[in-house]
Amino acid sequence: MLMGNYRLFMNLIPVVNAMQKQFGWVFFVGLLLVVLWLLVGTGDVVLAEENTPSDDAVNQVASELFCPICENVPLDECRTEACEQWKDLIRQQLADGWTEDEIKAYFVAQYGDRVLAKPPRRGLNWLLYALPPLIILGGLLLVILTLKGSPVKGNDNDFSIDPYRERVERDLVAEEKQDG
């Protein structure tokens, strides 16, 4: 790479000399201006590229939010104009150095808790987290209690469970003996 640049530089010397003879110092000033423009111009482009957050970074934040106008669609998967505007704003905020939490706080302040994919654990929202396991536990408890209370299957000869059945079985055996 370095050798290549060196050869290119050496090859350019006669060309530069010829141009300088032809156009004098005006050529050098012009060359200097072109080099300066290239440096400053490309520098801006590089800087802008560094400051522009990637789509992945924007979608990472967007996945934590819901589309403002569609039902139950995460912002990162939404393609409506409203969603695109929100994502543009997220991109701008990331470029300005905002953290993910700051961006989410901004959106909550503007549009309310309903834009969050995961509702904050406060107030009535606690029910969303507490209720499902509570209902599952209650259901399990009910199933266990019901199973424990039901007669054991496969033990039909245990007459002691039901006194009435015990008597019927005894009478049947006695009747069979009489017949026999």
Place this chain on the structure above:
Amino acid sequence: MDNSAQEVKVRKSIFRGLWGFVVLALLVVIVGGIGVYLLTHQNQPAVIGENPQDFTLTTFSGESVDTVNLRGKVVLIHFWASWCSPCEDEARLLEEAWRFFQSQGRQDIIFLGIAYMDTEPASRDFLSTFGLTYPNGPDLQGKISNIYQVTNVPETYVLDQRGVLRVVKIGPFTAYEEVVALIDRATIVD
């Protein structure tokens, strides 16, 4: 099997039954309680002929407008968004109507534009593009749209001088005269 063993079995069975009943009752109370709470605390949509809840709008220019202070005026509340295409044509009509009333010296009429689920930069661009001069502001935390149960934009609500909801218009206006007619319909004539 002796009677005491049977009694123990019966007691155990009753005990299990009671526990089952308690657990079931608890579940019913919890789920039912939540259902009742949600039903009683849910916002009802604004009804024509009734006074909707008052609200304060902080406009994009920082001015604060409280509807409770607008009694005596006909208030046109318009929900819009910069991402809503029909809102663009409508913005021109509304501005035209607003300027008409202003030119007539009708200080008893006020328009309030509410940007619904919109980003602030996009809203500001929209206002500047269509040169809207009546008060416009964001619907912070969706509180205003919640009062009117707005589901989409554009939607327009007109309150009479007593703050009673008189007209509901779902969808865009198609002519400037339509806006003027709605204001006339909502105006109480002494």
